[in-house]
Amino acid sequence: MIQGICFDLDGVLIHTDELHYLAWKGLADRLGVPFSREQGDRCRGVSRMQSLEIVLEHAGRAYSQEEKERFAQEKNEAYRAMLEALSPADVPEDVPPTLEELRRRGCRLALASGSKNAGLILARTGLGTYLDAAADGNHITRSKPDPEIFLTAAQMLGLPPERCAAVDDAVAGIQAGRAAGMVTVAIGDSAAHRAGDYDLERFGQLLDLFPGPGKEEGL
Template identity: 50%
Template sequence: MNYQAIIFDLDGVICSTDAYHYLAWKKIADKIGIDFDEKANNRLRGIGRMESLEILLSSHSGRFSEKDKKKYAEEKNLCYRAFLQKMSPADLSPEVRTTLDQIRSKGLKLAIGSSSKNAKLILQKLGLENYFDAVTDGNDIARSKPDPEVYLKASACLGIDPSRCLVIEDALSGLEAASAAKMDSAAIGDAAGNRQATYHLSRFSDLLLYL
């Protein structure tokens, strides 16, 4: 396939902020009185904040008003953003940076397609704020993955047909979003063995084998 653009998920692909997400959600869960561990946290990967909160609250017998939900979501985000302040360019893997440079040298466009509303902050902390040709994140969409909106908006921003875009994902919801957008996908990390992906990566640089 002659791809013209590569669209990357952010968390778990370009960098890893899973530990920060877990600690922030754990703080909220403890406050409400919900048992929450890293296994439960895996259910929240790749989806938006409010959707994640609904999953978290589903294990509690109580009822929560929309005002309460908004408060808990905001508290989680404030906690998470505090953790993100610790990030720096040193948190970006040399392999990731080198691979991105090699992809760019091939004349391909690069984009971010993330459900996170903190994508631009993370890119800034990593020193990548001006690196991608388009950044579409949770602030730009109404529906989180597995809805294809974030990837379709990224391809539109690039001006490239979805069929010429390759998505890089580490979560099932992201692979489903890519499929719904009629885009090929390469799975890495926890999603590497998923049959829904077009390609399966053992490491980030394996992406170069398919370009």
């Protein structure tokens, strides 16, 4: 019986991938480094410094650790400036009613995002009001596919990992959820790769999977 659901943020509860891409692209353009959409897609679900390595892979020169940390900070400042403009209107329309219904059915809900900007996003969009706990990049030392973020979220919910489901749009996130011992639910890119125990086309299909305590789980 699944009692808790742990959600990734970007690409699941809200879509800010384009903002990430624009912020990285702005840095790459300033440095004169080629940066493609394909590279941007590869930055999904990995840490900021891992993403920076992807951005710089065609740089044609090496950068010091100090320079890299400065570049990562520059990108994050640009990204956070874009996040300030977010509002509840930016949340996909099926997300709030689905979260409300899952809670009504007795499921405990948590964020499990590696983003250190998750708190700002939750505040700007109002998504935090639907969650019982929020684990983000400020609570962990290891990024997905390491299971730390999902294990932390389960602990915050007061549930064993095997009683939780991990919902993620990145293959690395699904790998992390599986390593944590959770049922994995893929959506978006990870679903296209058939990475999860369940692969969904729409967020609202979670209601078919998790009918609530005392009922048989669907699909």
